[in-house]
Amino acid sequence: MAIKNASQAYDSSKIKYTIKRPPTEYITKLLSLVLENNTFRCADFNYKHKIGLAMGSPVSCSLANISLHPLECAFLKKAKNITCFYRYLDDIILISSGTRDDLDQNIKDLNLLHPDLKFTADISESGINFLDLHIYKGKNFHETGKLDTKVFTKPCDTFQYIQPSSSHPPATFKGFIHGEFLRFIRIISEEEEFHKQxxxxxxxxxxxxxxxDFINNIQQSVLYENRQTILINTGNKRKNQQLDFPLVFTTTYTSHLTAKQLKNALLKNWNLISGNQDLHNTFPSPPLIAFRRSKNLQDILVSAKLPSDGNLEILLDLLTDHSSEESIV
Known part of the structure; x- marks a missing residue:
C-alpha cells in the first residue's frame, strides 16, 4: 500500500524541476528495495523487518506521511461536525462543533482507518497542545473570540543546548539562538508571555x-513590537517558482579554516564561469558552502555490524542465509 500511495503521489505532483524527473517505475523499484530489505540485529540474531517502516531510514517519514493522506481524506468525507482538522506527520489537531458523542464517534472512526494505526486523544474545552504550541482560550478569546497561543515544552526536555566551546561554525551558535527568539515571537500571542519565555x-x-552580551545582541534583532512584520514575512517566497538545484561545496568543518576564507577561495575565479554563457547556464549561482561534522567519540568507538560500503550483494546474501531466523516485528 505504501508503494502504491507513493507512486500515485509522485504522478500527481505539480512541482517543476530544472531536470527531467525519473520515471515512476524507477521510484517504485527503489522503494521496493528499501522496504523489502530492512534488517536489524538483536542478541546475535538477524531479523527482517516485514511490517511498517524502519526507524532512521531517510524515506520512512515521507512515506508514512504520504500513506496516511488517502486514509484521512476518506475519514473527513464522513466525519461529523469538524470545524478544524490539521495534521503534521503523526500529530493531529481537531476542533469539533458538535456534541461529545460526535467527537467520540470521530475518534472511533479514526481508529478504524487501518488495523495497525491507533490514535490517542487529549480532549479539552479550554486548551490543547499541538506540536510545540499550546492553544488556549485566553484574554483574546473573551474579548474577540480568537484563541491565544504560547510555547509548549515537553516535561522531559532538559534544554541541552550546544555549548559555546563546541566545535561548530560560529554562525551555528548565533543561528539557533536567533531562531529560537523568532519561534517565540511567532508562536506567543501575548507580549507578557513572550518576555517571560x-x-x-x-x-x-x-x-x-x-x-x-552575546545573547542580548541577538535578542535586539527580534523585538515584540515588530511581531506583525515578522509574521507577514514568514511565507515561502519561492512557492510558485521553479526549483533550482544549488551547487554545493561540502567539506568537513575545522576551526582552523573559516567559511569566509573558503568562500573567497571558491569565488576567486568565479568570473571565468559567470563570463561563459554555457557554464553560466549550467551554474547560474555561486556555490554554497556546507559543513559536515568531523568524527566524534561515538564514530571512533562504535562500528556498524553490517558493511557500509553499499555492497548490495552482501546485504542480499545476509537475507538469504538467515531466512530461517526471520521474525515479524
Whole structure:
C-alpha cells in the first residue's frame, strides 16, 4: 500500500524541476528495495523487518506521511461536525462543533482507518497542545473570540543546548539562538508571555556558558513590537517558482579554516564561469558552502555490524542465509 500511495503521489505532483524527473517505475523499484530489505540485529540474531517502516531510514517519514493522506481524506468525507482538522506527520489537531458523542464517534472512526494505526486523544474545552504550541482560550478569546497561543515544552526536555566551546561554525551558535527568539515571537500571542519565555531561554543559555552580551545582541534583532512584520514575512517566497538545484561545496568543518576564507577561495575565479554563457547556464549561482561534522567519540568507538560500503550483494546474501531466523516485528 505504501508503494502504491507513493507512486500515485509522485504522478500527481505539480512541482517543476530544472531536470527531467525519473520515471515512476524507477521510484517504485527503489522503494521496493528499501522496504523489502530492512534488517536489524538483536542478541546475535538477524531479523527482517516485514511490517511498517524502519526507524532512521531517510524515506520512512515521507512515506508514512504520504500513506496516511488517502486514509484521512476518506475519514473527513464522513466525519461529523469538524470545524478544524490539521495534521503534521503523526500529530493531529481537531476542533469539533458538535456534541461529545460526535467527537467520540470521530475518534472511533479514526481508529478504524487501518488495523495497525491507533490514535490517542487529549480532549479539552479550554486548551490543547499541538506540536510545540499550546492553544488556549485566553484574554483574546473573551474579548474577540480568537484563541491565544504560547510555547509548549515537553516535561522531559532538559534544554541541552550546544555549548559555546563546541566545535561548530560560529554562525551555528548565533543561528539557533536567533531562531529560537523568532519561534517565540511567532508562536506567543501575548507580549507578557513572550518576555517571560525569553527570560527563561536566556537563563538556560547562561547556564550553558553563553555570555549575556552575546545573547542580548541577538535578542535586539527580534523585538515584540515588530511581531506583525515578522509574521507577514514568514511565507515561502519561492512557492510558485521553479526549483533550482544549488551547487554545493561540502567539506568537513575545522576551526582552523573559516567559511569566509573558503568562500573567497571558491569565488576567486568565479568570473571565468559567470563570463561563459554555457557554464553560466549550467551554474547560474555561486556555490554554497556546507559543513559536515568531523568524527566524534561515538564514530571512533562504535562500528556498524553490517558493511557500509553499499555492497548490495552482501546485504542480499545476509537475507538469504538467515531466512530461517526471520521474525515479524
Amino acid at each position: 525569553c527570560a527563561l531561554f536566556k537563563d538556560r543559555l547562561l547556564k550553558r556558558g553563553y555570555s549575556e
